[in-house]
Amino acid sequence: MGQYFADIVAAVGSAMQGMAITFKHIYKKPVTLQYPDERQVMPERFRGFVHNDMTKCDACNICAKLCPVDCIYIEAEGKAKERVMTRYAIDYNKCIWCSLCTENCHTGSITMSHDYDHSVYDRRSLVYEFMDPRVAKIPCHRATRIEQGWWVEPKEDKPGAGDKGDDA
Numbered sequence: 001m002g003q004y005f006a007d008i009v010a011a012v013g014s015a016m017q018g019m020a021i022t023f024k025h026i027y028k029k030p031v032t033l034q035y036p037d038e039r040q041v042m043p044e045r046f047r048g049f050v051h052n053d054m055t056k057c058d059a060c061n062i063c064a065k066l067c068p069v070d071c072i073y074i075e076a077e078g079k080a081k082e083r084v085m086t087r088y089a090i091d092y093n094k095c096i097w098c099s100l101c102t103e104n105c106h107t108g109s110i111t112m113s114h115d116y117d118h119s120v121y122d123r124r125s126l127v128y129e130f131m132d133p134r135v136a137k138i139p140c141h142r143a144t145r146i147e148q149g150w151w152v153e154p155k156e157d158k159p160g161a162g163d164k165g166d167d168a
């Protein structure tokens, strides 16, 4: 009989505890976002999908060589001043968001974006092509880039960056 009343007291206590938590939060602002209509604002240093600004990239290959999972694909043709990039792609299936590529890019073209949403039905869609050589082949040589009006990194802002794309 004693255990019976002890169980009742424990059950009522437990219910009261639950209700106390409920009442504590009942007038608080909801934290649920109505995704996808509402999006989370990510912290400044959040590592989302890697993005490359192709106007700044000169196919120096540093990012591809440093990538620990080999998910950056760069293709180029021609030599010296004639060298042009024909493919820059990232396989998001393999990327581990380590940021090695972004931290070592000498032009600052590749960055960790705040984009976290790339739902797809086919994994092949996660191999993201950043350029279409049928639209434009991107010159790699510094002099050619300057001549054709492509972005060239300000050397004074990147000490030691040098002309890494010249003979790569």
Ligand code: SF4
Residues within 6 Å of the ligand: 050, 063, 066, 067, 068, 069, 070, 071, 072, 090, 094, 095, 096, 097, 098, 099, 100, 101, 102
């Ligand atoms: S974040 Fe890391 S894994 Fe992803 S592309 Fe850059 S170097 Fe490769």
Ligand code: SF4
Residues within 6 Å of the ligand: 052, 056, 057, 058, 059, 060, 061, 062, 063, 064, 074, 104, 105, 106, 107, 108, 109, 110
């Ligand atoms: S390190 Fe930067 S400039 Fe060099 S290929 Fe990668 S993204 Fe382009």
